[in-house]
Amino acid sequence: MSGWRGSCRNRVGAKGLFNKLKEKLSGFKESITNRILEKAAGSIPVIGNRSEPAAAQQEIKSAPEIPVKTPSENRSDAVQASQAGTVRETVRPSRISLVDKAKSLILEREVILDEKDLEEPLWGLEMALLESDVALPVAEEIVSSVKSSLVGSRKKIGSDTGDLVESALRAALLKVLSKNVFDFDEFIKNAPKPVKILFVGVNGTGKTTSIAKVARYLRDRGYSVVLAAGDTFRAGAIEQLETHGQRLDLKVIKHKTGGDPAAVIFDAIEYAKAHKKDVVLADTAGRLHTNINLMDQMKKIVRVTKPDMLIFVDEAIAGNDAVERARLFNESVPITGTILTKTDADAKGGSAISIAYVTGKPILFLGVGQDYPDLVKFDPEWLVERLLGD
Ligand SMILES: Nc1nc2c(ncn2[C@@H]2O[C@H](COP(=O)(O)OP(=O)(O)OP(=O)(O)O)[C@@H](O)[C@H]2O)c(=O)[nH]1
Numbered sequence: 308m309s310g311w312r313g314s315c316r317n318r319v320g321a322k323g324l325f326n327k328l329k330e331k332l333s334g335f336k337e338s339i340t341n342r343i344l345e346k347a348a349g350s351i352p353v354i355g356n357r358s359e360p361a362a363a364q365q366e367i368k369s370a371p372e373i374p375v376k377t378p379s380e381n382r383s384d385a386v387q388a389s390q391a392g393t394v395r396e397t398v399r400p401s402r403i404s405l406v407d408k409a410k411s412l413i414l415e416r417e418v419i420l421d422e423k424d425l426e427e428p429l430w431g432l433e434m435a436l437l438e439s440d441v442a443l444p445v446a447e448e449i450v451s452s453v454k455s456s457l458v459g460s461r462k463k464i465g466s467d468t469g470d471l472v473e474s475a476l477r478a479a480l481l482k483v484l485s486k487n488v489f490d491f492d493e494f495i496k497n498a499p500k501p502v503k504i505l506f507v508g509v510n511g512t513g514k515t516t517s518i519a520k521v522a523r524y525l526r527d528r529g530y531s532v533v534l535a536a537g538d539t540f541r542a543g544a545i546e547q548l549e550t551h552g553q554r555l556d557l558k559v560i561k562h563k564t565g566g567d568p569a570a571v572i573f574d575a576i577e578y579a580k581a582h583k584k585d586v587v588l589a590d591t592a593g594r595l596h597t598n599i600n601l602m603d604q605m606k607k608i609v610r611v612t613k614p615d616m617l618i619f620v621d622e623a624i625a626g627n628d629a630v631e632r633a634r635l636f637n638e639s640v641p642i643t644g645t646i647l648t649k650t651d652a653d654a655k656g657g658s659a660i661s662i663a664y665v666t667g668k669p670i671l672f673l674g675v676g677q678d679y680p681d682l683v684k685f686d687p688e689w690l691v692e693r694l695l696g697d
């Protein structure tokens with residue numbers, strides 16, 4: 308396991324990333340398992356395993372009768388009761404080991420899941436995903452992948468049903484999360500320098516903080532970084548970036564509040580070229596996707612500065628709103644990918660699951676806290692492990 312994965316497990320693990328969604332997925336696994344057990348208990352003859360049916364039936368017939376428990380008490384009792392039903396609610400005391408034997412015969416049986424068996428649990432899964440703010444087309448895609456993996460699958464009763472359901476869910480989640488995976492580190496390594504990266508998004512989502520985190524991430528990997536104070540609109544925005552610059556010991560290029568953001572960023576690029584800096588990280592003012600003037604201004608910044616990467620920043624806790632905003636920003640100026648912040652405060656996880664699928668552009672990083680190291684390079688497998696692991 309690579310270093311960042313280890314550290315992010317520690318940091319996020321304690322905070323219970325997306326724990327409500329995790330609970331719901333585990334509820335789905337349980338409901339399918341129960342469905343399989345119900346089907347097994349309700350519809351198959353108990354004794355009749357291909358290897359030793361006659362012997363087992365013969366042994367049971369020859370033993371004296373005692374009453375056994377009814378089928379409602381618990382799951383293992385339900386399995387036991389299902390075989391008891393077939394032997395007319397009776398087993399023989401002198402051959403009590405036969406109960407275990409018959410039970411193991413049931414556990415060796417196979418149930419084949421059909422669409423009808425899955426209808427109810429899959430409906431439950433779709434509802435759980437929607438309640439967790441997973442976008443509708445994404446929830447539908449997950450449900451349909453899970454369904455096609457499970458329908459017709461032969462399952463041994465009571466053995467590793469959970470594994471079967473888990474691997475179906477795992478594959479479905481990985482499929483939606485792995486849309487256009489993009490390796491940020493490789494891109495930075497190979498792109499001509501200076502690499503120009505512009506950060507955009509609505510107000511207060513964590514753009515400036517993410518710039519500081521990415522600056523530190525790059526500095527730690529040996530790159531020289533310049534910051535461009537392209538938010539010339541909000542009072543205090545330039546000072547906020549300067550504070551990060553001082554803490555991280557990075558040059559900040561700035562103009563006055565009210566100045567032209569494209570001009571500041573252009574100057575920062577010129578500075579980087581002149582001083583052989585590797586990367587320019589450019590801040591911009593928060594803007595609503597519905598504000599046409601500000602969206603036009605953003606298009607102008609992109610036209611003038613020609614960024615190599617355009618990163619959309621939004622907060623995971625905004626759920627479907629974040630996904631919708633990402634879609635609209637991407638329509639206006641094609642983004643390279645997303646940084647999803649504040650995942651440490653998001654129990655639902657729906658935006659993290661949906662945003663890459665809906666925009667067709669990958670998540671690059673997750674923000675998992677307010678400090679500089681609280682930035683996790685996005686890895687679909689890591690996220691799926693968080694959602695389905697113990
Ligand atoms: N918990 C948590 N807080 C975060 C994260 N990222 C940013 N924040 C906090 O979110 C708040 C807003 O962050 P900024 O970086 O100023 O957001 P911005 O998008 O630049 O805001 P504007 O410039 O006003 O549009 C700050 O209090 C940050 O500390 C994160 O991953 N987790």
Ligand SMILES: [Mg+2]
Pocket residue numbers: 514515516538544590591593
């Ligand atoms: Mg800002």
